[in-house]
Each structure stands twice: as C-alpha cells, then as structure tokens.
Amino acid sequence: MSDTLRAKWDARYAYSGDSVPPPAEVLSRYAAALPDPRQIGGRLRARALDLACGRAGNGEWLARRGFDVSAWDISRVVIDSLRARSDTGIAHLAVRDVIKHPPEADSFEVIVVTRFLERRLCAAIAQALTPGGALFYQTFTHGLDNPDYLLREGELPALFPMLKVEHYSTQQPNADGRAEAMLVARAASDA
Numbered sequence: 001m002s003d004t005l006r007a008k009w010d011a012r013y014a015y016s017g018d019s020v021p022p023p024a025e026v027l028s029r030y031a032a033a034l035p036d037p038r039q040i041g042g043r044l045r046a047r048a049l050d051l052a053c054g055r056a057g058n059g060e061w062l063a064r065r066g067f068d069v070s071a072w073d074i075s076r077v078v079i080d081s082l083r084a085r086s087d088t089g090i091a092h093l094a095v096r097d098v099i100k101h102p103p104e105a106d107s108f109e110v111i112v113v114t115r116f117l118e119r120r121l122c123a124a125i126a127q128a129l130t131p132g133g134a135l136f137y138q139t140f141t142h143g144l145d146n147p148d149y150l151l152r153e154g155e156l157p158a159l160f161p162m163l164k165v166e167h168y169s170t171q172q173p174n175a176d177g178r179a180e181a182m183l184v185a186r187a188a189s190d191a
C-alpha cells in the first residue's frame with residue numbers, strides 16, 4: 001500500500017513544478033501561538049516538524065522564523081527537490097512514511113500538519129509534542145472525492161483529546177466546493 005501511495009505522490013510532484021507554497025492559514029493566522037524559537041529550555045532553537053510536508057511551504061516559513069525544522073514526506077521526488085535547493089533553511093529533510101515511522105514521543109515543540117489526514121497517527125502526533133508544545137493542523141472538510149480524507153463536523157479537535165484546544169475554526173465551501181478546518185492545540189506543560 002505505501003509503495004502505491006509513494007508512487008502516486010512521486011508522479012504528482014514530478015510534474016508539478018518547484019514553486020514554494022505560502023504557509024497554511026492556520027500558521028499565518030495563529031502565529032501568536034508559536035513559542036519563541038530561541039527560548040525553549042536548554043535548547044538553542046525550538047524544534048518544529050512539517051509532517052507530510054509536500055513542497056514544505058510551512059517548513060520554510062518556520063525556518064525563516066528561527067525554528068530548527070524537520071520536514072518529512074513519503075515522496076522521494078519532493079524531498080529531493082527540496083534538497084536540491086540551498087535556500088529552504090530546513091535543517092532536516094527526510095523521506096519518511098509517517099504511518100510506519102511516526103515521530104518519537106516528546107520530540108518537537110511545534111508540529112504542523114496540513115492537507116493530510118491519517119486518523120491512526122493522531123495519538124502519536126500528540127505524544128510527539130514536548131510539554132507545552134503546539135500543534136497546528138489544517139485540512140479539508142469538503143471538496144475531495146475520497147470521503148475518508150474529509151473531516152466530519154467537529155472531528156478535528158476530537159482527534160486530539162489529550163491536547164488543549166486554543167483555536168478551532170471551519171470555513172464555508174468556496175466556489176470550488178472546498179473548505180477546511182483549522183486547529184491549534186497545546187500539550188499540557190510539566191508544571
């Protein structure tokens with residue numbers, strides 16, 4: 001299954017050009033919920049993960065703000081195209097099937113997931129946040145052919161019961177019939 005999936009995304013990226021997408025609205029709109037990248041415990045820089053990054057517009061945006069960014073995707077074509085550019089600022093690029101190899105527990109201060117939905121991964125994503133870490137999630141509620149990839153009403157916050165919701169919003173479908181939900185949610189701090 002994951003070989004078929006990888007081939008599908010490799011083919012799509014082989015023909016889609018190199019342009020860097022802007023950051024997702026969940027990041028630009030709720031940027032105030034990001035931690036200061038320079039003030040995280042004893043670390044030099046806070047770690048941010050762009051999971052299923054595609055062209056990594058989110059990762060680049062976070063790197064420009066000073067985060068130590070990891071960007072992972074199942075598609076070797078897209079990761080190679082990011083590696084070929086010297087200006088992404090992304091410190092750690094990896095071809096990684098996140099279903100087989102989810103992020104390790106307690107490993108990122110920020111995780112961003114956009115336009116990717118794998119419900120069985122949600123618990124691992126929440127556990128991968130460090131205490132006080134923030135999740136930024138944005139994906140479709142309407143407008144895709146495969147209903148498995150669409151969020152149901154109120155589903156996005158319910159997928160992360162162990163996190164505290166800070167922002168949750170949904171859109172009305174646009175002219176193309178597409179709409180997305182956005183969530184910012186935070187792990188409990190140690191204190």
Ligand SMILES: C[S@@+](CC[C@H](N)C(=O)[O-])C[C@H]1O[C@@H](n2cnc3c(N)ncnc32)[C@H](O)[C@@H]1O
Pocket residue numbers: 005009021024051052053054055056072073074075078096097098099100113114115116
């Ligand atoms: C619709 S694109 C979204 C890309 C990017 N996050 C964005 O918002 O532009 C979905 C991405 O998920 C990646 N993907 C699909 N299954 C994956 C998996 N199991 N592990 C890692 N990446 C995966 C695809 O290669 C593709 O880049």
